[in-house]
Amino acid sequence: MSERLRRLLAALLELDPRSISAETSAENTPSWDSMRELMLAATLEGEYGIALEIDEMERLRSVASILEVLRSHGVEAP
Amino acid sequence: MSLEADRARLRDPDLSSADLFAIGSRHLHAHDDATVRFAIVGNLTIDALARAVACSLVRDGERPCMYLGAHGAYVQELSDDASALYAFEPDAVLLALDWRPFAERDDAVTFVARLWERLEARGIAIYQHLPEDPPERLRGIAECYDAASPRHRVATARERLLALGAGRVRFIDTAWLAARIGSAAWAPPRYRHTAQLPFDPKHLPAYMRLFAAARRDARGTAKRVLALDLDNTLWGGAIGDDGVEGIELGAGTPRGEAFADWQRYVLALRARGVLLAVCSKNDPALAVEGFAHRQSLLKREDFAAFVCTWNDKAAALRAIAAELGLALETIVFADDDPVECGLVCRLLPEVEVVELGRDPSRFPERLEMGFWFDTQRATDADALRARSYTARAALERAAASGDLAAYLAELDMVGRVFAPSDPDFARLAQLESKTNQFNLTQRRYSERDLRALRERAVMAACALRDRHTDHGVVSSLVAFVEGDALRIDSWVMSCRVFSRTLEAFMMNAVIDAARARGVRRIVGEYRAAARNGVVADLFTRLGFERSADDPTRFERALDAPTPPLPTFVRSAP
Numbered sequence: 001m002s003e004r005l006r007r008l009l010a011a012l013l014e015l016d017p018r019s020i021s022a023e024t025s026a027e028n029t030p031s032w033d034s035m036r037e038l039m040l041a042a043t044l045e046g047e048y049g050i051a052l053e054i055d056e057m058e059r060l061r062s063v064a065s066i067l068e069v070l071r072s073h074g075v076e077a078p
Numbered sequence: 079m080s081l082e083a084d085r086a087r088l089r090d091p092d093l094s095s096a097d098l099f100a101i102g103s104r105h106l107h108a109h110d111d112a113t114v115r116f117a118i119v120g121n122l123t124i125d126a127l128a129r130a131v132a133c134s135l136v137r138d139g140e141r142p143c144m145y146l147g148a149h150g151a152y153v154q155e156l157s158d159d160a161s162a163l164y165a166f167e168p169d170a171v172l173l174a175l176d177w178r179p180f181a182e183r184d185d186a187v188t189f190v191a192r193l194w195e196r197l198e199a200r201g202i203a204i205y206q207h208l209p210e211d212p213p214e215r216l217r218g219i220a221e222c223y224d225a226a227s228p229r230h231r232v233a234t235a236r237e238r239l240l241a242l243g244a245g246r247v248r249f250i251d252t253a254w255l256a257a258r259i260g261s262a263a264w265a266p267p268r269y270r271h272t273a274q275l276p277f278d279p280k281h282l283p284a285y286m287r288l289f290a291a292a293r294r295d296a297r298g299t300a301k302r303v304l305a306l307d308l309d310n311t312l313w314g315g316a317i318g319d320d321g322v323e324g325i326e327l328g329a330g331t332p333r334g335e336a337f338a339d340w341q342r343y344v345l346a347l348r349a350r351g352v353l354l355a356v357c358s359k360n361d362p363a364l365a366v367e368g369f370a371h372r373q374s375l376l377k378r379e380d381f382a383a384f385v386c387t388w389n390d391k392a393a394a395l396r397a398i399a400a401e402l403g404l405a406l407e408t409i410v411f412a413d414d415d416p417v418e419c420g421l422v423c424r425l426l427p428e429v430e431v432v433e434l435g436r437d438p439s440r441f442p443e444r445l446e447m448g449f450w451f452d453t454q455r456a457t458d459a460d461a462l463r464a465r466s467y468t469a470r471a472a473l474e475r476a477a478a479s480g481d482l483a484a485y486l487a488e489l490d491m492v493g494r495v496f497a498p499s500d501p502d503f504a505r506l507a508q509l510e511s512k513t514n515q516f517n518l519t520q521r522r523y524s525e526r527d528l529r530a531l532r533e534r535a536v537m538a539a540c541a542l543r544d545r546h547t548d549h550g551v552v553s554s555l556v557a558f559v560e561g562d563a564l565r566i567d568s569w570v571m572s573c574r575v576f577s578r579t580l581e582a583f584m585m586n587a588v589i590d591a592a593r594a595r596g597v598r599r600i601v602g603e604y605r606a607a608a609r610n611g612v613v614a615d616l617f618t619r620l621g622f623e624r625s626a627d628d629p630t631r632f633e634r635a636l637d638a639p640t641p642p643l644p645t646f647v648r649s650a651p
Binding site for chain 1 (some may be wrong): 094095096097099100103125126266268269271272273275278279280
């Protein structure tokens, strides 16, 4: 995971950047609630200049799926 | 994290929506020692925008305690005396309604106004979103004529809300913000379908600033002074180094135009009661010269305070506040230089700072997106300051009523026709190359051509100013003496000054010049092109006869003395 994505997630989820790994997900992160998931969507759209599709809006539940969604928008190194 | 640290982060112009959301989350219910109890209700999800409201209050020094109404239940919450909202005992309520309730029914405004009455009866201050236009076009223009269409209903509702709410309700100008951002980007449907969000959370920082403006109006903490740097802020270049002739300002270059347009914007603020101040590191005597520039719309006397020193700008701003007898908190400081902005930010947190950047065409936008001078109702004092604005409005009414002659007379136009010299050729060549409408022959002379022709040709340039602005050089004419005739080879005029009788003013000068050279007639040509139909009859309007054997040729004899062509432009003294 890039520093850019790590910093972005840390700010949004109010976590220490060092605590974020490829395994971080809504399951193991209490602050990763549905509102923050939407903020994450808006932030990713702004940061990477993409527009998510509606079914992707609800897939931002883990670092792994975020990377997958970004890749599908051509963001290879987020 | 401390309140002060949060305040500082919320003042950052680059605040991200993610940071705003995180800070706002901490302040939703945080304060036992709250200074204001603020309730928010809406027809869609308010969770995100409530955080922006909390941030706005924290940013401007308040300690809020927030109440978030149940999703979509605003009618019940406001109608039921036993509701949780009334149990919260709010000082203020925000009705965060988008356009939808107003599109659904004709009487939505009446209905909302009844809710206001309930709040007023309890002494609760009211804030409300001004509904934005519906993004759906449906069948287009026909919707505008259909009184029951969403587009028509929402437009009508806005007017009625403003009329009924005047002095009672503080409106959040979401209608403008949505239009400014663009309705598609303001509220992409995916955010509503996913979580019923009324707008894309990307725009939370802008929304926070917009809300803050309405809140300042309520608290009487609206900004009153715009303190401006000079060099590269009100004109391009440095007056001390470049001199008054060297600064970039006004017609002639795109940057110069942009600075002039920014000056126009600043003057419009002044006309609405905003006090202007100069805060510059300059020699005061030199600084004043900038306002003597012939295209400077701003004049020295437009500034209520004028502080030019070599001290730091924090000290200068203190001097301005003292001179005006106002608190530092009333000042917005705008400067192109990030270093100066950073210094003032750090030393004077009371002053709001707008970093204008390097592109003067963006200055108005940079300032406007802070909503610093927003007010809900203009006061009497504003009206007194607004005399020039009132005069201009009268003029526009005259134009609208069809009385063009009166309109032109009131424009108070002053023209100057002159033989161009070296510094003028760049501007004239620009007119030759860019002008497509008032362009009689499509012969486009370059700067080099013009220089080369200066001995052989008869050239005329024309500058125009009126009561509103100095347009600078707006027309170029190149003619040749051929036998007993003066033949106009090229004539172009900027489209900004069409239909003002400037062409007649200029032709009078050309006729005088032709007579002085002893020629007996003037010959004109019109060659039709894609976009120059507007001047197809120019020469006949100016008293020329079309040639019988060549329809592109026009001629005006100078044998008999003729009265000058009528014009509303008078000669510069």
